[in-house]
Structures are given as C-alpha cells and as structure tokens.
Amino acid sequence: MGFDFSLVIPRMGLFLDGALVTVETSAMALLFGSILGVVVGILRVVPLKPLQVLAACYIYVIRGTPALTQLFFIYFGLPSLGINLSGMASGVLGLSLNSAGYVGEIVRGGIEGVPAGQWEASRVLGLSYAKSMRFVILPQAVRSMLPAFGNEFVTLIKESSLLSTLAITELTMAGQQVRSVTYASFETFIVVGAIYLALTSITGFGLRFVEKKWNVV
Amino acid sequence: MFRKLAFAVVMASIAAWASSGAALAGSLADKDVLTVGTEGTYPPYEYYDESNTLTGFDMELIVKVGEKLGKEVKIVDMAFDGLIPALLTNKIDVIAAALNSTEERKQRVDFSDVYDIADSAIVVKSDNDSIKSLEDLEGKIVGVQLGTTEDIFLGRQDIKYEIKRYQKTDDAIREVILGRNDGVLIGTFVGNSYIDSDRFKGALKTAFRVEVNKQDEGFSLAIRKGDPQFLEALNSALRELADSGEIQALKKKYRMD
Numbered sequence: 001m002g003f004d005f006s007l008v009i010p011r012m013g014l015f016l017d018g019a020l021v022t023v024e025t026s027a028m029a030l031l032f033g034s035i036l037g038v039v040v041g042i043l044r045v046v047p048l049k050p051l052q053v054l055a056a057c058y059i060y061v062i063r064g065t066p067a068l069t070q071l072f073f074i075y076f077g078l079p080s081l082g083i084n085l086s087g088m089a090s091g092v093l094g095l096s097l098n099s100a101g102y103v104g105e106i107v108r109g110g111i112e113g114v115p116a117g118q119w120e121a122s123r124v125l126g127l128s129y130a131k132s133m134r135f136v137i138l139p140q141a142v143r144s145m146l147p148a149f150g151n152e153f154v155t156l157i158k159e160s161s162l163l164s165t166l167a168i169t170e171l172t173m174a175g176q177q178v179r180s181v182t183y184a185s186f187e188t189f190i191v192v193g194a195i196y197l198a199l200t201s202i203t204g205f206g207l208r209f210v211e212k213k214w215n216v217v
Numbered sequence: 218m219f220r221k222l223a224f225a226v227v228m229a230s231i232a233a234w235a236s237s238g239a240a241l242a243g244s245l246a247d248k249d250v251l252t253v254g255t256e257g258t259y260p261p262y263e264y265y266d267e268s269n270t271l272t273g274f275d276m277e278l279i280v281k282v283g284e285k286l287g288k289e290v291k292i293v294d295m296a297f298d299g300l301i302p303a304l305l306t307n308k309i310d311v312i313a314a315a316l317n318s319t320e321e322r323k324q325r326v327d328f329s330d331v332y333d334i335a336d337s338a339i340v341v342k343s344d345n346d347s348i349k350s351l352e353d354l355e356g357k358i359v360g361v362q363l364g365t366t367e368d369i370f371l372g373r374q375d376i377k378y379e380i381k382r383y384q385k386t387d388d389a390i391r392e393v394i395l396g397r398n399d400g401v402l403i404g405t406f407v408g409n410s411y412i413d414s415d416r417f418k419g420a421l422k423t424a425f426r427v428e429v430n431k432q433d434e435g436f437s438l439a440i441r442k443g444d445p446q447f448l449e450a451l452n453s454a455l456r457e458l459a460d461s462g463e464i465q466a467l468k469k470k471y472r473m474d
C-alpha cells in the first residue's frame with residue numbers, strides 16, 4: 001500500500017480555494033452567531049419570565065439537534081414554506097443560528113459570573129437595569145467569555161465542513177472532488193486535515209494573543 | 218531513548234496494520250458472499266421503489282450474475298464518489314453503479330465487459346427555452362453528481378458556468394425544480410426517469426443531449442485489480458445473460474432502449 005502525494009499536490013489550488021470558503025463562511029457565521037448569541041444570552045438573564053423562556057427554548061432546540069439536521073431543514077425543508085435560500089445563504093444562516101445557541105450559553109455564563117456586588121453597586125449608584133448591563137456588567141463579562149468564544153470559532157471552522165453537503169465547495173468538498181478524480185483517499189484527507197489543523201492553530205494563536213492583550217486570566 | 222523506541226514500535230505496527238488489508242483479500246472466486254457497492258439515487262439503474270427496496274437494472278443484473286456464480290449478493294448503498302475508495306480498501310467487492318469504464322478509473326480498478334452505454338442530457342425546468350446548447354450555459358449554474366463522468370466533463374469545458382456538485386442525483390434534480398440551479402447534467406435514462414416520475418411530472422424536460430463518454434467506456438462492473446480468475450467468471454456470467462436475452466429483457470423493463 002504505497003502513498004502517492006504527487007496526485008494530490010498539483011491540486012493544491014483547489015484545496016486553498018476551498019479553505020478560503022471555509023474561513024469566509026466560519027467568520028460570517030461567527031459574526032452573525034455572536035450578535036444573535038449575545039441577544040439570546042441577555043434574554044436568558046433579564047428579569048422577564050417570558051423572554052427567559054423564549055431564549056431557553058431556542059437554546060434547548062439548537063443544542064438538542066444535530067447541526068446537520070438544522071442545515072438540511074433550512075436548505076431542503078424551508079422551500080416547502082416558500083423560503084428558498086441558496087446553498088451559501090442556507091449554510092451561513094444555519095451555522096449562525098447554531099452558533100448563537102452556544103454563544104448564548106457562553107454569554108449567560110459570563111454575565112452570571114460577574115459578582116452580584118457589581119449589580120448592587122451600580123443599582124445603588126442610580127443606574128437603570130439596561131445601563132448597569134451595558135456599562136458595568138457586560139464589559140466585565142466579555143473578558144471572562146473570551147476563551148470560550150475562541151473555542152466557538154474553532155468549532156465553527158470544523159463544523160463548516162457540513163456545508164459540503166449543500167454543494168458548497170469548501171475545504172471538505174474540495175477534498176471530495178480531488179478524491180473523486182485521484183481516488184487517493186489517504187493522501188487527500190491528510191492534506192485536508194493538515195489545512196484544518198493550520199486554520200484552527202492560527203485561530204488559537206490569534207486568540208491567545210488577544211487574551212494576553214486584554215489581560216484575561 | 219525509550220521514547221524513540223516506543224515511537225518506532227508504534228509506527229511499525231501502524232504500517233503493518235495498514236498493509237495487512239491488501240494481503241487479506243484473496244480471489245473473490247473463493248468467497249460465498251459478494252458485497253456489492255452502489256449509489257441508490259440513480260434510476261433506472263439503482264433506486265428505492267415505493268416499498269423502500271433498492272431495485273433497478275444494475276441491482277437485478279448483479280443478483281442474476283450472483284446466481285450464475287453461485288454466490289449470495291449483499292448490496293451496500295453509499296456515496297458515488299466513495300465507491301472506488303471503498304473497493305480499494307476491501308469494504309466492498311464489486312461496484313454495480315452504472316460506472317463508466319474510463320481510462321482514469323482503469324488505472325485503479327479492473328472492469329468487466331461493458332453491459333450498457335448511454336449518453337447524457339442537460340435537464341432543465343420545462344418552461345426554460347433559453348438553454349439549447351452547452352454554450353447557452355455560460356453564466357448559469359449547472360448541477361451534477363460528484364465524481365461522475367458528467368462531473369469531469371463539465372470541468373473540462375471552456376465555458377464559464379458555476380458547477381454545483383451533489384452526492385445524490387435527486388438533490389441535483391430538486392435544485393432545478395426549486396430554481397436554484399439552471400440545469401443538471403445527468404445520464405439520459407436517469408434524466409428520463411425523473412422527468413417521467415409522478416413526483417416531478419410536467420416540471421422538467423431534456424434541453425439537449427451530450428456525448429460525455431466514449432463508446433468503449435460504457436457501464437461495467439468494477440472489481441479490485443489482480444483477480445483475473447474472478448474477472449473471467451464475471452465476464453462469462455455477463456455473456457451468458459446477454460446470450461439468453463435476459464439483459465435485453467431487463468433493459469426493456471427499465472425503458473433503457
């Protein structure tokens with residue numbers, strides 16, 4: 001069983017094009033997922049029962065079902081309701097909604113981790129609930145959330161491989177294409193895996209840098 | 218020192234384990250059960266009927282071949298682009314999946330004699346009159362099944378269209394109906410099956426036909442290289458089925474004539 005990378009290496013351009021799509025989709029999903037996730041996380045702690053329940057239900061469904069099922073539902077299922085999104089739109093939407101469920105829990109954890117004394121102090125100083133949240137609690141919560149947040153980006157890079165099932169030529173699909181003409185499975189997935197590892201490593205280093213700058217312990 | 222030694226032992230065992238797969242496989246002629254790989258969204262060659270049973274021309278053919286050879290046939294449904302890798306790694310013994318015996322594939326697997334040949338077609342929405350030739354696909358989105366000869370053909374053309382690749386042909390077809398893709402390049406009889414199916418009746422049509430494969434690169438059964446004994450048995454079974462008119466009867470049944 002010999003290995004022959006000479007079939008795979010000349011197709012490096014395909015892999016790199018795919019990797020670019022992987023980075024783009026994960027970055028977009030991180031952006032939208034974070035915005036929605038912060039909203040979900042805050043709703044989870046606001047002292048209004050219906051909103052708390054709503055956010056809890058969202059997290060419950062998102063975390064209780066596979067991301068692949070969610071993507072299939074958006075891409076193949078929603079057209080039955082007249083919502084017909086392209087593969088790319090479905091993919092980014094699906095990953096964002098999925099990520100928001102997890103970010104929501106990170107944000108809730110971060111907010112609840114801020115000592116109660118901070119709340120009491122800001123209320124005593126006459127700040128409204130919204131203002132306390134905005135100026136006192138969230139800035140402190142964000143710092144402690146950062147490491148978990150970074151993990152979420154790494155997770156997204158890996159989960160974006162699911163988009164290959166929506167006919168999006170990201171890194172995994174690029175690998176499948178190369179494999180379908182070279183039949184060199186071992187070599188192809190070694191290269192694909194190495195590129196993913198490079199992407200997640202770079203992300204990891206970047207995050208550690210930011211954490212240091214922000215003095216997160 | 219100990220670490221280096223441990224590392225060497227681990228690597229050596231991995232190498233031994235990796236190479237044992239190839240050594241294990243003797244001639245298929247000695248096996249009682251043939252594991253046959255296919256991809257089950259390719260009517261009329263292989264598809265699931267109303268009772269969710271895998272059927273079709275290839276499926277009936279391989280069962281008949283199994284009977285001739287006195288072997289039980291066990292069918293496994295997998296992704297089309299994974300078929301040859303699965304064969305090479307001994308996960309399946311035979312591929313019966315309307316697989317064209319192309320030069321590229323011949324370098325990896327052995328093919329039986331050709332049992333059928335068909336051209337391909339661009340299938341579009343029935344109200345689409347703007348696509349009549351490959352050139353008309355410029356700037357359009359064309360779907361195709363991943364790893365098929367149609368996929369390779371599309372990639373070789375000098376026309377600027379976007380190619381969307383799917384694991385399953387029914388997804389590629391559905392994209393055309395939903396209007397997300399303009400057309401799909403698919404085997405002619407496969408396209409006809411979808412066009413005539415109750416589910417998609419009236420929604421699709423053939424825009425034009427394309428000669429994707431060479432005449433001598435028709436559909437064949439594939440096995441691992443280096444098993445001339447079994448290849449000969451396979452070919453003689455196919456010849457007998459052709460001489461008895463059974464293959465022709467199957468083609469008629471599945472409207473492939």
